[in-house]
Amino acid sequence: MMDIEVTNVAKRYGTSLAVSDVSFGVEQGHVLSLLGPSGCGKTTVMRMIAGLIAPSAGSIAIKGKPVTQIPVHKRNVGMLFQNYALFPHLDVAHNIAFGLEMRKVPKAEALKKAEAVLAMVRLEAFGARYPHQLSGGQQQRVALARALVIEPSVLLLDEPFGALDKKLRENMQLEMRQLQQRLGITTLMVTHDQDEALTLSDRIAVMRAGVIEQFGTPTEIYERPVSRFVASFIGTSNFFTGRVTAKVNGGYTVECPDGVRLGFNGTPPAEASVTVALRPEGIQVSPDAGGDPAPNRMRTTVEQIVYRGLSTHYYLRRPTGEPLVVVRQNDSGADVFAGLQPGSAVLASWAAERNLIVRDDA
Amino acid sequence: MAVAETLPAPQASAGRGGLFAFGNSRALGAVMLLAPAVLFFVVVFVIPVGLMIRYSFYQQTSTGDLTSAATLANYVRLGSVDLYRTVVMTTLRVSLWTTFIAMLLAYPLALVMVRGHPLVGRALTVIVLAPLLINVVVRTYAWRVILANGENGVLNWTLAHFGLGPVRLLYTEWAIIIGSVHVFLPMMVLPLSAALGKINPAVEEAAATLGASSFAVFRRVTLPLSVPGLAVGATLVFSLTASSFVTPALLGGNFAKMLGTLVEEQILVVFDWPFGAAIATLLTIIVMVVNLASVWLIERRFPSRAAEAG
Ligand SMILES: Nc1ncnc2c1ncn2[C@@H]1O[C@H](COP(=O)(O)OP(=O)(O)OP(=O)(O)O)[C@@H](O)[C@H]1O
Numbered sequence: 001m002m003d004i005e006v007t008n009v010a011k012r013y014g015t016s017l018a019v020s021d022v023s024f025g026v027e028q029g030h031v032l033s034l035l036g037p038s039g040c041g042k043t044t045v046m047r048m049i050a051g052l053i054a055p056s057a058g059s060i061a062i063k064g065k066p067v068t069q070i071p072v073h074k075r076n077v078g079m080l081f082q083n084y085a086l087f088p089h090l091d092v093a094h095n096i097a098f099g100l101e102m103r104k105v106p107k108a109e110a111l112k113k114a115e116a117v118l119a120m121v122r123l124e125a126f127g128a129r130y131p132h133q134l135s136g137g138q139q140q141r142v143a144l145a146r147a148l149v150i151e152p153s154v155l156l157l158d159e160p161f162g163a164l165d166k167k168l169r170e171n172m173q174l175e176m177r178q179l180q181q182r183l184g185i186t187t188l189m190v191t192h193d194q195d196e197a198l199t200l201s202d203r204i205a206v207m208r209a210g211v212i213e214q215f216g217t218p219t220e221i222y223e224r225p226v227s228r229f230v231a232s233f234i235g236t237s238n239f240f241t242g243r244v245t246a247k248v249n250g251g252y253t254v255e256c257p258d259g260v261r262l263g264f265n266g267t268p269p270a271e272a273s274v275t276v277a278l279r280p281e282g283i284q285v286s287p288d289a290g291g292d293p294a295p296n297r298m299r300t301t302v303e304q305i306v307y308r309g310l311s312t313h314y315y316l317r318r319p320t321g322e323p324l325v326v327v328r329q330n331d332s333g334a335d336v337f338a339g340l341q342p343g344s345a346v347l348a349s350w351a352a353e354r355n356l357i358v359r360d361d362a
Numbered sequence: 363m364a365v366a367e368t369l370p371a372p373q374a375s376a377g378r379g380g381l382f383a384f385g386n387s388r389a390l391g392a393v394m395l396l397a398p399a400v401l402f403f404v405v406v407f408v409i410p411v412g413l414m415i416r417y418s419f420y421q422q423t424s425t426g427d428l429t430s431a432a433t434l435a436n437y438v439r440l441g442s443v444d445l446y447r448t449v450v451m452t453t454l455r456v457s458l459w460t461t462f463i464a465m466l467l468a469y470p471l472a473l474v475m476v477r478g479h480p481l482v483g484r485a486l487t488v489i490v491l492a493p494l495l496i497n498v499v500v501r502t503y504a505w506r507v508i509l510a511n512g513e514n515g516v517l518n519w520t521l522a523h524f525g526l527g528p529v530r531l532l533y534t535e536w537a538i539i540i541g542s543v544h545v546f547l548p549m550m551v552l553p554l555s556a557a558l559g560k561i562n563p564a565v566e567e568a569a570a571t572l573g574a575s576s577f578a579v580f581r582r583v584t585l586p587l588s589v590p591g592l593a594v595g596a597t598l599v600f601s602l603t604a605s606s607f608v609t610p611a612l613l614g615g616n617f618a619k620m621l622g623t624l625v626e627e628q629i630l631v632v633f634d635w636p637f638g639a640a641i642a643t644l645l646t647i648i649v650m651v652v653n654l655a656s657v658w659l660i661e662r663r664f665p666s667r668a669a670e671a672g
């Protein structure tokens with residue numbers, strides 16, 4: 001069952017469309033991330049689901065019930081705001097009890113329940129503090145407790161980790177995911193951080209300029225990006241454009257203007273000219289043995305080597321001057337990569353299934 | 363560890379003292395920064411008020427000299443004569459009503475100024491500030507024309523056209539209240555809109571997602587968060603109304619006297635400076651008590667926030 005259903009929703013501000021014709025659903029118990037660059041309409045979509053702004057067109061349903069006409073305070077959504085938006089004039093316990101009091105729960109009972117939820121986010125001792133006496137991470141946990149205590153139909157998170165430093169962010173992400181899974185609460189998260197989306201989500205909707213560009217599991221989004229935009233926004237990619245040419249035993253070749261040939265398995269696409277994305281971690285390098293390279297091989301020169309801890313990034317240059325990025329995990333033992341320095345001539349090669357044909361819309 | 367313990371902490375004074383640290387001491391810097399204002403305050407406020415209070419403990423002899431021994435006679439007279447007690451009550455009543463009505467008018471105004479369209483906000487600011495641009499006597503005479511009793515008054519003339527009235531307003535407390543609300547409204551609107559402007563809209567939205575209707579959001583979030591601005595505005599309006607002179611003199615006349623009018627009478631008409639000083643002292647005390655009470659109210663409501671700012 002779909003807990004959140006968004007159908008053909010649009011939002012117009014004056015003459016500009018912030019969101020145009022967006023449709024998607026979030027399954028019960030799933031985390032869906034709206035991922036996209038700044039200004040693409042993620043927050044707008046979330047606020048329409050919460051009821052904070054009204055859509056210009058389309059309809060929204062929560063737990064099977066149409067809510068488009070229902071005001072925000074009757075929608076029973078738990079929302080986490082980017083800067084937490086705690087009530088500065090109320091202590092932590094009263095912050096959390098607020099939603100219960102609005103539901104006519106007697107004050108004593110509300111405070112008791114607040115205490116229990118505080119324990120759930122491991123802040124038992126903080127009930128009497130005021131928001132400004134808490135660290136960013138603690139404030140976020142209070143905000144989460146406040147949103148969860150009302151037992152919302154769905155949880156909406158707007159860039160929940162944006163204001164935290166890296167270490168704390170990773171801890172909070174883990175904690176949030178565990179809590180979400182334990183409670184089984186359907187969650188919609190807005191983020192422009194691809195790592196966050198890949199780590200925390202069951203599904204990702206990649207947004208761009210008010211429309212959903214691709215919807216799928218994190219694996220699908222990363223391994224099968226449909227467009228040049230998705231391939232470059234999630235992870236990094238090398239791109240080639242070329243013409244579909246020779247059909248060779250059960251596959252076909254794409255020939256680039258600079259002579260590079262990309263070999264594919266399967267049936268060729270309908271278009272004559274295609275764009276191909278190639279993930280940097282799928283490329284191997286070996287000493288340049290000379291000769292005429294076969295498909296999916298390319299002679300390059302090392303331009304720059306950047307050590308990044310877990311991985312090393314090799315910036316190679318093709319004879320035409322175009323760059324080619326190769327990423328290698330640093331735990332893969334001593335190999336040919338060890339002797340590379342800027343200026344070395346190397347042969348880059350990759351398997352045919354690494355070549356991904358994408359829509360060129362960048 | 364040992365090294366760290368023996369080293370002095372160089373950043374403690376250099377880093378935090380910042381731009382305004384004079385020499386090596388922050389305290390000295392603060393004193394020097396405050397000095398001009400303190401000096402001004404002493405010359406124009408502390409010394410005159412001290413003199414005024416001293417005057418109020420003497421009496422005037424028939425020759426115009428002051429008696430040599432200090433006495434409470436002026437205060438006894440203030441408390442025992444009915445007329446003076448009435449004037450004190452009128453002053454309190456007029457000031458409280460003015461403050462209350464200004465609050466009711468200012469709240470929606472401030473909300474629109476802060477939340478509404480920027481152009482509307484700017485237009486409202488000009489309209490609210492306008493009375494301050496007009497000379498107090500001119501402004502008050504205008505109110506006399508409007509509120510005049512009988513069919514000459516603009517208000518009564520208009521009411522008569524609709525078959526209503528007449529109402530008796532001029533030379534009543536309500537005339538003073540209307541005139542005072544008009545001129546002191548900006549003193550309420552400005553601090554209130556500053557306080558409302560500081561409220562993070564997301565906090566109100568959060569309340570709404572938690573189930574609060576618009577009215578509940580206002581009552582439980584907006585209103586409590588605007589209390590500091592409301593308290594500042596109330597203090598200003600109350601103090602200014604209680605100590606005003608032109609408005610009660612022209613709109614209240616002899617029928618609705620306030621402490622300000624009484625002081626003027628004693629000093630300029632009766633030439634009883636000590637008694638005038640005693641009335642003025644009482645006025646100062648009333649205003650001070652209201653100020654302290656409102657500070658106390660804010661401190662009690664927002665104890666930690668006030669402490670943090672300090
Ligand atoms: N109240 C408004 N009036 C006019 N335009 C608006 C309004 N709110 C948002 N927009 C526009 O709608 C578009 C989408 O905004 P939105 O806040 O949804 O972006 P976002 O994807 O959340 O971006 P970010 O990652 O920066 O938060 C933007 O181009 C923005 O300028």
Ligand SMILES: [Mg+2]
Nearest residue numbers: 042043044190
């Ligand atoms: Mg946003």
